[in-house]
Amino acid sequence: MSLGKCNVRLATLVERLAATLWIALILALASIGVCHAHATLVMSNPSANSILDDYPQQFSLEFSEPVSSIFFSLVEPDGTIQNLESIEAAGNMVTLHAPDIRQRGTHALNWRVVSADGHPIGGSIVYSIGAPTAAIHPEGPKTDSEVRDLIWLARLLIYAGCFFGVGGIFFFNWMETDHHDKRDPVLLAVLLPGLAAAAFSIPLQGLDVLSLPIGTFSKNSAWNAGFATTYGTSALFAGSAICLALFAHLFKIRVRLLSAIALIAVGLAFGSSGHAVTAAPQWLMRSAVIIHVMSAAFWAGSLYPLAKLFATGCASAPSVLRRFSRTVLFAVIPMLVAGVVLAFVQLGRVDALWLTDYGRVLVGKSLLVGVVLICAAVNRVIFTSPAVRGDLVAGRNLRTTTHAEILLILGILAVVGLWRFTPPPRTVMAEPVAAAEVHIHTEKVMVDLSLTPKRIGAMTAQMSVTTGDFAALHEKEVTLVMSHPTLGIASLKRRAVKIGEGLWRVENLNVPFPGDWLIRLDVLVSDFDLVKLQATVHIGSKVAPS
Incomplete structure (x- = not known):
């Protein structure tokens, strides 16, 4: 078989591979569910699931990056919804004046803000005044x-x-x-x-x-x-x-x-x-984005004109290809370097590549970029030199592989569009350590339990124990029992250590799997009175999925 026929088959193979990857990409995009973005709520007052003795005068929310306020509403225990108008947003903090509400029971503060990268986020904070009432399941804005x-x-x-x-x-x-x-x-x-x-x-x-x-x-x-x-x-x-x-x-x-x-x-x-321009240092990240995009636009934009020149048999096609071949590396190299810098800052850690939606999108983009670079290398090493010398067959082959590059780059752009809906791992991992908080209330005993951090691995459990009307209980002993029936884990049982009046702690509590865990607290009030309280708490993975 002649070298020319081999090159024709190689060009055709590259084009078919690009078409196959594009079809696979369409199927993958069709199967992707809803992703969420972007800044994260770090702290609130009142905190989620807290119980207050009196009505709050104001609400405050702290986020992982600057936000602007859009919408806040308060759901009262009877289901009445009040829109909150008195709002102050300054940097990462949003402060709201609380309305004059005198209903005791469980309330929900619904919020929606726009983060510095231009993307809206929302959620709800459930708290109670006096004692919890019927559970509220607020549906935040979606x-x-x-x-x-x-x-x-x-x-x-x-x-x-x-x-x-x-x-x-x-x-x-x-x-x-x-x-x-x-x-x-x-x-x-x-x-x-x-x-x-x-x-x-x-x-x-x-x-x-x-x-x-x-x-x-x-x-x-x-x-x-x-x-x-x-x-x-x-x-x-x-x-x-x-x-x-x-x-x-x-x-x-x-x-x-x-x-x-x-x-x-x-x-x-x-x-x-966008995500990247809000990361520190902003001068570096903005510069990297601009360099990355302008270089990619020059490279992507060159493909159709090159293919057209060779398709129409333009006499200047070889000389244009020669100039482009000398110039393109000054675009591709800065594009790749800037892309690596952006990925390094946004990811924060290697395992975010497969543990977060953002990382998985980056992997998909990188794979497609790798295939495009292979196509470009085939063009440069095999087809460019003979095409510059006026070889018509090489020119046709170069046109075929260039069409494949266009198809692949269109696939890259489709994948990049998904980043609009995925928070970068740096915003997830940069959050202060959060606690899983549970309030369990009976007529006789009331316990506030916090698990820090609220993800798998070693954590600390702290319990505040009082009577049902907030008085000292003078309990003798507290035991924490955790189980995960779905996974067949019967019980993780640890006796708590008393650290103050009504305060108990369990150190180095190892929770091996994420998911919903059943919590049981055995409170020994006296030698003849053991009160058992139960609740469910959600424990996340090491890196929160996007």
């Missing part, structure tokens, strides 16, 4: 599934417009000017949907922030909420980049200057919001 899907699709269209559209026009105007059509249908096919997506992604962001359904898309409140987040700035930069590229493409006015500014605007779009 993102509509249709809104979530449209946000991802809009991101993909914006990415395609920025990387293939803006990058492609930059390549045509700086690397090859003789064969640049005034209205290239392929470039218009990625630029125009990208521009529309940049505009409509703003109210979609607002719907996510306000937890509104897709039917309220046209409301002013959705647009205002979207613009109020850092993503509004990002979308404006992306839209401006695409507009500049379109203007240069259609009207041929100062094409090099406008396409260069457009490429810079793409970098600024990604560097103005």
